[in-house]
Amino acid sequence: MASQGTTTLDRFLTSLAEIVRDRDGAKLQDFLQIEPPLPDVYGQMVAELRQQYPNGSPKEADLLLRCEGLVPKSKGSSAWTSFPTFMKLYFSFLRDVNVGNLLETYNLLKVLLNQCVIALGDSQFGIVVLPTVLYLSKVLAKLAMGLDRQPELIAHLLRLEAGSDQDETAEKVTLVEKSANVVREAFIKCLTDRSGTPGVHGKPEGKRVGIYLMANLCLKLLFQCGKLRNAEQMFASITAQSPPLKYFPASQRVTYLYYLGRYLFSNNLFFPAQIALQSAYNQCHHQAISQKRLILTYLISCNIILGRFPSRQLLQLPESEGIADKYIPVCQLIIRGDYIAFREHLTVNSSTTEWFARKGVLLPLRNRCEILVWRSFARKVFIHGGFLGDPQNQAQRGPPPFLYLNKLEAAVRWLQAQHSSSPPMIPFATSLAASAEKFQFGSQVVSIAPDLDFAYIDGPVANGTAPDASILSKYADYLCPDSFFDATGQRQSNPTKTLVDGSPDADYSQYELNPYANGITQEAEKTSPLMREIESILASLLTQGLMRGYLTHRNPRFAIPGARLRGALPTGFPNVWQTIYARESEDTGVPGWVQPPAIMAAPAGLAGGGRVVNLAGARPVGVQ
Template sequence: MAPLLTQVCSEVNGALQRRDGVFLASILAIEPPFTPIYEQLIVGLRATYPANTNDAIGRLERDIRAIVGETEESEDADGRPVPRWGAMVTFLASWMAFIRDVDVLNLLKTYEDLSELIQRGNAALQHTPKGVLLLPTLVGYAKIFARIAVGVEKRPELIQHLLGPVNQEGGRESLAEKAANVVRQCFITCLSDKATAPGGIRNSKPDGKKAGVYKMANICLKILFQSDKLDNCTAIFRNINNSAPPLHFYPASERVTYLYYLGRHLFANTDFYQAQLVLQKAYDDCTSDPRCRHQKSLILVYLVSANMILGRFPTEHIYSQPEAYGFRKIFSPIAQAIRRGDIESFRRLTSMNVTSKDAVLLRKFRVFYQIGHYCEVLIWRSLFRKVFLLTGHKGTTEKSAPTLDLNAVLAAFQYLEKRAIMTPAIARAEFGPGRRPATFAPEDFMASTYIDPDFEGVEDAKPYNHMPDIAEVECICSSLITQGFLNGFISHKMNRFAIQGARKVGSASKAGFPNAWEVIKATNVEAGQNEVEGWVKEIRQQGGPNVIRLASARPAGS
């Protein structure tokens, strides 16, 4: 054996004897450029254990086992037997083979070799009690592996032969899914560690391999999110919900990253109330260090979007934050349109035809569709309220309820919808009693040019532009009443909406048009939505009740 190889193995053995996993990780480097001592080691490996020799790995394992005595059977401090750690010898040999053969210009081979190395490292990680010493090393490897996997995923010409067979749904397992599954095995090993204190926490810190639970989970989530495989994240969140220690015992960087991914997952699944709870906690826990401004801004994009859908709009305090630079220009026009019930402006801002920089940015973050679709109910509520304030009947007697003529609401809907499909120049013209143009040319209308992709190329396929009628307005009114955004009942015979409880509250507008956010919040609290699957807040004791609880996340600041 070469002297340098003997020295490296001795250093590894010393790190294992001292139980110094961090130092062990510094020895087992895999990312070029290597320092001169590693370059010499690589030359020695190529000379003594060449890659084209069948027994090279076997000889290398024998030589490693002769020096790294910590991999043999032993006893712990209490005299209990510690089994042989053969998987560690195999891993060390694989590590040396990896640095001997690595070619940074061949991403595909590097991906395949590193995948195999991590799997062998996971086998060594499972050893009790020494496997935990390999955790820092595997976390570092997994981060590098994630970068390579995402990079290779963008080169489809390289990976066709690596994709799995076509499944029953007609799809195939992508390279990103394969990579996430490799890291997920390390995550499961950490999550299922039984040699820890009850609940996985000792002296207010994660114990044993449980310390790697959220590290490995975040790396898996990074791969899946960057490769647009959000559906595969559900199993990770469910496993954490069932078996992980409470999140608040972990470092802030791990907490914030994990909650960011959980919040985005909830947002993508339209669980906006839970998403804002999670994202608010991530935002609160994120440091104000300028170096983390980008991360804080990313969290805020989804937090503000979720809150807007729930009827809460950004305040001046939010707009004034450094991480909210540019938010006013993007979100303020939409918020103003919702507050005013301005269907015309809202349609123009959220139309599929919009190509402004702000719309492109919202599409990039994948919040554009959700804002345009789920905020519409808030527009309806605001328009009903505005028409009531302008034309509503307050009630002529003490027993008569304030009412709103739904025909007046219909007129407002039709007026704004017509303006929304006109070109801006025509819409800016006077369009009121006595000033209405007699006729409009076809080019005066912007009528959405968006056609569903399923109908592209179909003869006579035309965009759909719909005008509401009184039946639809009654249907919208009924929906708003059912959701709690209007308080009253409909007289279908008279086409009127009657407000209930106006005299008790003292204001017809307050009684008839409850605050949208308060309604949504009360509904979700009543349904128990403050408990979020995947966000562990308490220790689960084996055979006993949960004993540690956290206060719920404080209300969002936007």
């Protein structure tokens, strides 16, 4: 051993040696503090380290030798060489850290955590540093997410670190993503620990107790940096190797199910996401109001997409404060069936959607709920303008309830006329004018901003021979280049800069420019674009099971057969939630959620209701 150190460092090392010998991981984590403000004893030890073992001096090797004495010596076992290196880095961190340079502090802390994760991989002593790994991971995550929210604090340092020769096309890896990669290594060490029974039949033992602690922290970082695809392998590994989630503490279960639900939600797996989020909400402590409110944000969004609206009792709970006012207007618009008002409410430019966008639920609500709006709209038109069946002649044979689609088309045009004076909100919620039938191309129910390249196509030509000057200034090299290739492939010069494709006013009436002209029937020509789009929307509803019946293309109608017993509305417009639940509940498993293996109960009357039967002396079949 090197020359004797100072009193404070001696006492610290002696205490650490006793902790490692006793394998007291919690006490080791309590000793290895790094977050300011630190107790005075750490300040004294830092001063002694700077005096006895200055940075860059040969005496740093002596510090490593002193740290090697912390590992107990035993016959027949390999030395825990990674732990002394970790302790040497810990002392170096205390000695060299400069909290004024946040980027340097982050890099030093990441190196320290990475070495601690390596020490975690030891089969005998690795469990001792598990609490320390979790503590350092939390500190690193806190620092990384804080810098991610305020990048201006280290922007100048990142530029200096990157240098001028760095490839600008390469994807930048943020500090949060780097932290997640280190934490994921700790998660793998915990998951692959061989202590105890592996798989779904085992229980948390050894380092496996830290599986969900590390997974939750890694998921938090991945959600912060928006790299959810990197979590896919984590969930697959947990499904294959983790003990059942029920054996872990409630706090870990709730946090993991919350992130799992959000991951499934972001991947459009709304039914399993609803199961995970509902379980997280049910298991969350009743006093954890902010946590329950966070879970409800995504749980309510899931349920609305699945056709189940929040009850009045739920919205009156303390955890619903602040979010009830966000979702009630969405539910009301879905019930009303006004698809234009629904789009305007959830458009990107609307002030009411800032909260939804910040939570990451705007696009799923906007894209997935509009079909429910159309269902409500079609249902209302059917109630007021459809044939509901003759209740007097139910026993006699008669036509099923039906709705002429021209009435639905008229209702759509009326709805568009009601919003014709609304201000345009391009690109999502532009209100169509009352004269929408004059448009012959594109969607009749979804208005899209025109392409700038074709902005002048319906307008008058500026000088009769050339496009507008502003268009020509942008696309002159395309419309009238210096040279071009003609139809025979010969290069032709164009010194006068004339339009290569000819004048926009040229008469092409003698040519048939529609490649589908010969296939258009007289009946198809009579069908308006809006009618064809309405038929497509209703066909989508029928395919998804949200409406039941069939469509007729000739004399367009929506008919509801088999409505004599239950009535036209329950038959043709079934409950959305019940329909989706009946289809999705056939497989109640949630990807990434490890459940205990199901116990198959013996049939009644066999083996005494579950008792073991000894068949050792049983005779072969047919032997008397």
